[in-house]
Amino acid sequence: MPEVRIIDLRSDTVTKPTQEMREAMYRAEVGDDVYGDDPTVNKLEEMAAEKVGKEAAVYVPTGTMGNQTAIMAWTSRGDEIVVEEQAHIYMYEVGGPAVLSGVQVRPIRGRLGIMDPADVKAAIRAENIHFPKTSLICIENTHNRSGGCIVPLDNMKAIYEVAHEAGAKVHLDGARVFNAAIGLGVDVKEITKYADSVQFCLSKGLCAPMGSIVAGPKDFVSRVRKYRKLLGGGMRQVGVVAAAGIVALTKMVDRLAEDHANAKRLAEGINKIPGLTVEMETVQTNMVAVHTRGLAMDGPDFQKLMKSHGVLFNADLPYRVRMVTHNDVTAADIDEALERIAQAVRNR
Numbered sequence: 001m002p003e004v005r006i007i008d009l010r011s012d013t014v015t016k017p018t019q020e021m022r023e024a025m026y027r028a029e030v031g032d033d034v035y036g037d038d039p040t041v042n043k044l045e046e047m048a049a050e051k052v053g054k055e056a057a058v059y060v061p062t063g064t065m066g067n068q069t070a071i072m073a074w075t076s077r078g079d080e081i082v083v084e085e086q087a088h089i090y091m092y093e094v095g096g097p098a099v100l101s102g103v104q105v106r107p108i109r110g111r112l113g114i115m116d117p118a119d120v121k122a123a124i125r126a127e128n129i130h131f132p133k134t135s136l137i138c139i140e141n142t143h144n145r146s147g148g149c150i151v152p153l154d155n156m157k158a159i160y161e162v163a164h165e166a167g168a169k170v171h172l173d174g175a176r177v178f179n180a181a182i183g184l185g186v187d188v189k190e191i192t193k194y195a196d197s198v199q200f201c202l203s204k205g206l207c208a209p210m211g212s213i214v215a216g217p218k219d220f221v222s223r224v225r226k227y228r229k230l231l232g233g234g235m236r237q238v239g240v241v242a243a244a245g246i247v248a249l250t251k252m253v254d255r256l257a258e259d260h261a262n263a264k265r266l267a268e269g270i271n272k273i274p275g276l277t278v279e280m281e282t283v284q285t286n287m288v289a290v291h292t293r294g295l296a297m298d299g300p301d302f303q304k305l306m307k308s309h310g311v312l313f314n315a316d317l318p319y320r321v322r323m324v325t326h327n328d329v330t331a332a333d334i335d336e337a338l339e340r341i342a343q344a345v346r347n348r
Contacts, residue, residue, distance in 0.1 A: 004310035007337045009266075011314070012176075012204040012259070012286060012326035020251065021208065021244035028243035033059070033235050040239030044246050045213070051249055052177075052198055053189035054215035058225045059242055061233050063088075063175045066199035066212040068096040069231065071136065073223035074169050074197070077102035080132040082123050084110040086145035089138055089173055100231070104132055112282065113143025114151050117158035124166045137163045140173040141180045141191060147279075147322065148263075148287030150180045156194035172198040175212075179205060179285040182256045196220070205256050205286060206248035207327050210241050255327065259286040262325040262334050269338040273345055286325045293319040295345065305348060309340045 008014050017025070031037030041059050049057035060066045067089050071081060081097060083090045085107035089097065097103045108119050125131040137159060141151040156172075163170045172195035174180070181188040192198045197216030202208035214224050228234060267278040267288045275295035282289055290313075292302045299315030306313065313323045325334070 007311050007329065007333050007340075009311065009313040009323040009325070009329065009337065011324050015205070015207040015326050015328050017209045017244050018207055018247065018252075018327075021247045024243040024247050025240050028239045030237040030239035033238050034229070038237065038239040038242070040246070041242045044242045044249075047246060047249055048213040049215050051188065052192040052200070052213075052215050054192065054198065054217070056218045056221040057213050057215035058221050058228060059235075059238070059245070060212050060214055060224075060228050061210060061235065063173075063199055063201045063203075063212040064093045064096065065228065065231060065233050066214045067093060067138075067171070067173050068100050069224045069227040069233075070171050070197050070199055070214055070216075071097050071101045071103065071138075072227045073220050074171060075101050075103050075135045076133075078104075078132055079135040080104045080106050080125060081136040081138060082106050082108060082120060082134060083138045084108055084113055084115050084140060084143070086110070086113065086143070087138060087140045087173065088144050088175065089140070091145065103135075106134075112149040113140060113146035114149070114155055115139070115159065117155065117162050120159050121162045121166075124162070124168060134166065134168050137168055137170050138173060139170060139195065140175075142176045142183070142285050142287075144175070144287075145316070147282040147289035148176070148179065148285040148324075149282055150183045150284050153184065153186070153190060153194070156191065160194040169196040171195060174198045174200040176201070176204055176285065178253045179256050179260070182253070183260060183285050202245040202248045205259060205326055206252040208241070208244040208248040211245050213245075252327070256286065259325040259327070260284075262286075262329060262331055263288050265331060266323060266325065266334050266338065269334070270341070273338075273342050275345060276341075288323045288325075289316075290321050290323060291319060292321060297348075305344055306341060309344050311337050311340050
């Protein structure tokens with residue numbers, strides 16, 4: 001029996017580097033980055049800072065390290081940070097704010113990852129001997145747990161103003177901020193101007209094999225660079241992979257629109273399969289949140305069923321699975337995945 005070809009919709013982190021990236025990596029000029037001697041890393045950092053409209057940037061191994069070093073750089077032990085209650089920083093970074101920065105996290109309920117500025121304002125602590133200082137507000141755009149939804153610019157602007165009025169900073173977890181920019185049809189600077197710092201990933205939809213960028217004011221980036229070293233993120237001849245990051249920023253941003261189109265194609269197809277539903281309001285970028293309750297099957301069981309048919313995705317809630325489109329999944333792959341899902345549901 002022939003082996004079933006895998007269609008991998010688990011995440012945009014599964015993307016393979018493009019041929020152009022591989023060739024750039026092979027040719028990369030390198031040096032010791034801890035000494036600041038890697039010309040390819042230096043070029044990437046300068047390019048990234050300009051891209052998001054910030055003074056400086058630093059290359060870090062992962063998005064989690066990027067977010068956590070940013071929190072370390074903006075806060076003091078005993079402070080409080082405000083996040084949306086389903087934020088990646090709060091849900092998926094292993095308690096990093098408490099362990100690494102010694103700060104308390106105050107989660108706020110949002111809708112599709114969007115916090116109400118009035119709720120943010122109410123959460124900021126007044127000066128009181130009993131209270132921690134609210135030093136940082138974190139926004140995630142796009143928002144992972146909501147299914148890749150975009151935080152609107154007017155909402156970001158309002159939260160930015162609320163934070164600054166209170167003397168707090170704003171950090172943007174922009175792991176997929178270029179998806180947000182493509183979805184809004186704006187230059188990414190129109191998003192990042194409402195944050196004092198930003199972390200974004202090169203290793204998701206942009207297809208680089210590893211790495212993220214933290215950008216912001218020069219003194220902030222200097223602190224992040226030191227905390228990167230503290231956490232073991234000081235890298236040596238890392239221009240070998242930074243070269244792929246340069247290709248990611250110059251060649252892979254605009255094509256994210258294809259992923260968005262494929263996500264919509266996938267969502268519309270799934271809504272035609274009895275027992276499965278997608279709330280189309282949430283299909284704004286490259287993620288599709290599929291509800292399985294109508295099948296009388298929970299998410300993990302549906303995930304297991306489709307794995308046996310060569311379609312991979314993750315269960316993220318008891319009756320919900322998440323499918324993510326990316327550069328290595330074509331429109332034809334989407335149609336094939338829909339056929340397999342429909343057949344599996346019929347025959348289960």
